[in-house]
Amino acid sequence: MPGQTPPEAMSETEAQAELAELAKAIAAADAAYYQEDAPHLSDAEYDALRLRNAELEAAFPNLKRTDSPSEQVGAAPSGTFAKARHAEPMLSLDNAFSDEDVADFLGRVRRFLGLEEGTPVPTTAEPKIDGLSLSLTYEDGKLVRAATRGNGQEGEDVTANARTIDDIPVELSGSGWPARIDIRGEVFMSKAEFAALNAREAEAGNKLYANPRNAAAGSLRQKDSEITRSRALNFFAYAWAAASEPFSETQFEAVADFTGWGFVINPGFTRHETLEGLLSAYREIETARATLDYDIDGVVYKVDRLDWQARLGMQSRFPRWAIAHKFPADRASTRLEKIDIQVGRTGTLTPVARLTPVTVGGVVVSNATLHNEDEIARLDVREGDRVEIQRAGDVIPQVLGVIDPDREGRPPPFEFPKTCPVCDSDAVREVDDKGEADVRRRCTGGLICAAQRLERLKHFVSRKGLDIEGLGAKQIELFLSLGVISGPQDIFRLKDAIDAAGQPPLEEWEGFGETSAANLFASIDARREVPFGRFLNALGIRHVGEVSSRAYARNFIDWAPFWESVQRAADEGEEGEAWQALTGIDGLGAAAAGALTDFVREAHNRDMLAALLAEVTVLPEEAAASDSPVSGKTVVFTGTLEQMTRDEAKARASALGAKVSGSVSSKTDILVAGPGAGSKLKKAQELGIQTLSEAEWLALIGDPQT
Numbered sequence: 001m002p003g004q005t006p007p008e009a010m011s012e013t014e015a016q017a018e019l020a021e022l023a024k025a026i027a028a029a030d031a032a033y034y035q036e037d038a039p040h041l042s043d044a045e046y047d048a049l050r051l052r053n054a055e056l057e058a059a060f061p062n063l064k065r066t067d068s069p070s071e072q073v074g075a076a077p078s079g080t081f082a083k084a085r086h087a088e089p090m091l092s093l094d095n096a097f098s099d100e101d102v103a104d105f106l107g108r109v110r111r112f113l114g115l116e117e118g119t120p121v122p123t124t125a126e127p128k129i130d131g132l133s134l135s136l137t138y139e140d141g142k143l144v145r146a147a148t149r150g151n152g153q154e155g156e157d158v159t160a161n162a163r164t165i166d167d168i169p170v171e172l173s174g175s176g177w178p179a180r181i182d183i184r185g186e187v188f189m190s191k192a193e194f195a196a197l198n199a200r201e202a203e204a205g206n207k208l209y210a211n212p213r214n215a216a217a218g219s220l221r222q223k224d225s226e227i228t229r230s231r232a233l234n235f236f237a238y239a240w241a242a243a244s245e246p247f248s249e250t251q252f253e254a255v256a257d258f259t260g261w262g263f264v265i266n267p268g269f270t271r272h273e274t275l276e277g278l279l280s281a282y283r284e285i286e287t288a289r290a291t292l293d294y295d296i297d298g299v300v301y302k303v304d305r306l307d308w309q310a311r312l313g314m315q316s317r318f319p320r321w322a323i324a325h326k327f328p329a330d331r332a333s334t335r336l337e338k339i340d341i342q343v344g345r346t347g348t349l350t351p352v353a354r355l356t357p358v359t360v361g362g363v364v365v366s367n368a369t370l371h372n373e374d375e376i377a378r379l380d381v382r383e384g385d386r387v388e389i390q391r392a393g394d395v396i397p398q399v400l401g402v403i404d405p406d407r408e409g410r411p412p413p414f415e416f417p418k419t420c421p422v423c424d425s426d427a428v429r430e431v432d433d434k435g436e437a438d439v440r441r442r443c444t445g446g447l448i449c450a451a452q453r454l455e456r457l458k459h460f461v462s463r464k465g466l467d468i469e470g471l472g473a474k475q476i477e478l479f480l481s482l483g484v485i486s487g488p489q490d491i492f493r494l495k496d497a498i499d500a501a502g503q504p505p506l507e508e509w510e511g512f513g514e515t516s517a518a519n520l521f522a523s524i525d526a527r528r529e530v531p532f533g534r535f536l537n538a539l540g541i542r543h544v545g546e547v548s549s550r551a552y553a554r555n556f557i558d559w560a561p562f563w564e565s566v567q568r569a570a571d572e573g574e575e576g577e578a579w580q581a582l583t584g585i586d587g588l589g590a591a592a593a594g595a596l597t598d599f600v601r602e603a604h605n606r607d608m609l610a611a612l613l614a615e616v617t618v619l620p621e622e623a624a625a626s627d628s629p630v631s632g633k634t635v636v637f638t639g640t641l642e643q644m645t646r647d648e649a650k651a652r653a654s655a656l657g658a659k660v661s662g663s664v665s666s667k668t669d670i671l672v673a674g675p676g677a678g679s680k681l682k683k684a685q686e687l688g689i690q691t692l693s694e695a696e697w698l699a700l701i702g703d704p705q706t
């Protein structure tokens with residue numbers, strides 16, 4: 001880290017003092033995060049503290065404290081609640097920040113559905129509550145489970161606490177509810193209750209909650225349900241999932257039904273036919289905002305017709321049929337104390353503004369992103385400047401500009417480092433085919449860079465990577481700092497690696513013990529077989545994230561032919577067939593293929609992969625929906641489609657597990673040809689590939705509308 005003295009230039013006294021400070025800062029951050037639901041550091045800042053701690057401990061092993069943060073392993077997040085898997089994922093919402101963004105949203109919906117411009121798209125509008133979402137499972141009208149959102153797939157089971165909330169019926173009233181349904185909505189705390197709670201906490205000498213949202217989260221996650229009961233939480237129901245039978249045709253009527261079942265819905269819930277209608281609802285809610293007794297941070301729009309919602313489906317984490325129109329961000333001014341440079345998993349150097357803490361929109365902000373070198377130059381921000389910052393929702397605060405550029409004694413412009421602050425390798429800006437330099441400067445150190453190594457290993461074991469339970473950032477840091485592991489392959493020979501590093505067996509380490517050591521080895525062993533897509537994503541290759549990994553996996557199914565293609569593409573270049581195979585997959589660009597071939601050209605990557613594959617078996621990717629007749633089939637669409645747009649057709653085919661490709665080859669299974677089909681149809685006929693009309697295709701996939 002810049003501004004930090006390299007350990008070799010430090011005296012023991014200095015190191016000891018800094019280690020003491022780090023222990024205190026990390027313990028405070030842990031407590032804020034785990035016990036108070038009120039994190040005051042970003043993940044990156046927290047990681048930087050731990051990295052620095054590990055670095056100093058490695059340089060001064062004799063100064064390692066008895067309460068060293070690196071020994072506090074496995075301080076699991078509260079650990080109080082059982083995990084709860086959602087029947088259907090709990091999605092996030094895409095954001096709109098302007099009227100144009102809302103118009104674009106309606107335009108996208110129309111295009112996707114193939115509706116003519118100007119066709120009315122009835123849409124609901126309602127306040128976006130700044131609380132935390134909760135999913136309530138009802139079976140035969142009885143509340144059987146309440147689960148927090150968690151990572152969207154899996155949350156925490158907080159049923160006992162949810163039962164204490166008055167707005168949550170333990171039994172549904174009225175009639176017409178499905179035998180099984182998840183009711184989703186927002187738990188929140190009123191501003192009045194928040195003020196009263198903080199007054200009580202202050203009197204008792206406890207720490208205060210930063211805002212009503214954190215107070216609601218903290219109150220819902222109490223070990224003792226009686227404490228939750230005493231907190232007066234509220235719940236607005238606004239969505240549902242996994243209903244055993246349909247009960248409505250529109251969003252508006254469905255939510256209206258909720259009232260009859262005993263739920264509270266937001267009084268500001270309305271339905272509109274036009275863009276103007278939605279925008280006037282937005283203005284009304286924005287005006288009412290100040291008078292509401294709870295925090296809202298925008299307006300949510302949802303396409304009203306449920307059959308359209310079903311067709312629109314979802315795109316990665318967002319439904320295509322809803323969007324959040326956010327209120328303008330809160331702003332404040334403060335002093336920029338220092339510019340730090342962080343190094344990410346793929347080597348990107350990101351400048352971070354360290355700020356004199358200031359409250360923006362109810363949250364204390366002490367860091368803001370400066371994005372990249374060009375942004376610093378554009379703003380001409382320098383250390384010591386007074387700056388205006390803005391915070392919008394969950395987005396990282398941003399620096400908008402300098403308030404006092406003419407002040408006396410201002411230092412010269414900030415000089416962005418040309419070498420990596422962690423490993424000192426050159427940091428370069430890549431130039432693309434068009435001769436344009438990338439805005440990001442990247443460390444070229446690859447795996448010799450401690451920061452990149454750490455971030456890649458953290459990614460490798462993370463939820464989206466191999467998802468190794470009990471092996472998180474803290475453990476990785478610890479193993480790395482002790483020289484036990486240096487690459488992902490070492491995780492699978494951890495016992496030997498610990499031994500080879502001259503360390504005692506894991507069960508003797510502080511914070512482990514016999515059970516947790518055995519559990520860790522077992523959860524590592526449980527990942528010796530991993531599906532292709534997950535494995536590829538875990539490798540953390542640039543441009544090859546979750547979505548492209550899955551696309552490759554679905555197309556190649558088996559790892560071996562895929563990796564052969566990558567190797568061949570690296571040898572043959574962009575002219576060869578292997579390159580075509582990597583880039584011919586719909587939705588995958590040359591960037592991913594280029595990153596893969598770059599990766600395989602490096603000997604140390606090939607060695608790592610070989611060592612890893614000696615430990616791990618990559619399983620063939622399962623097709624997404626194996627009961628569909630098109631699952632696993634390679635499909636090409638050509639010509640004009642009449643029942644739906646090309647995008648919708650492709651999205652639905654992928655959702656059924658088909659591989660959608662842009663060109664016809666001997667690997668194509670089905671060509672769907674509409675009127676006007678030309679060369680692709682001809683080629684398919686020559687190759688003897690099954691050719692379907694749009695209607696035949698819809699009949700094949702069992703489209704409900706045909």
Ligand code: IVH
Nearest residue numbers: 091092093126127128129133186238300319
């Ligand atoms: S609908 C698929 N409606 O906002 C639709 N969400 O940024 C899922 N939220 O995770 C959400 N008020 O926690 C919806 N009226 C509202 C909401 C709302 C607040 C939250 C919810 C969601 C987050 C997405």
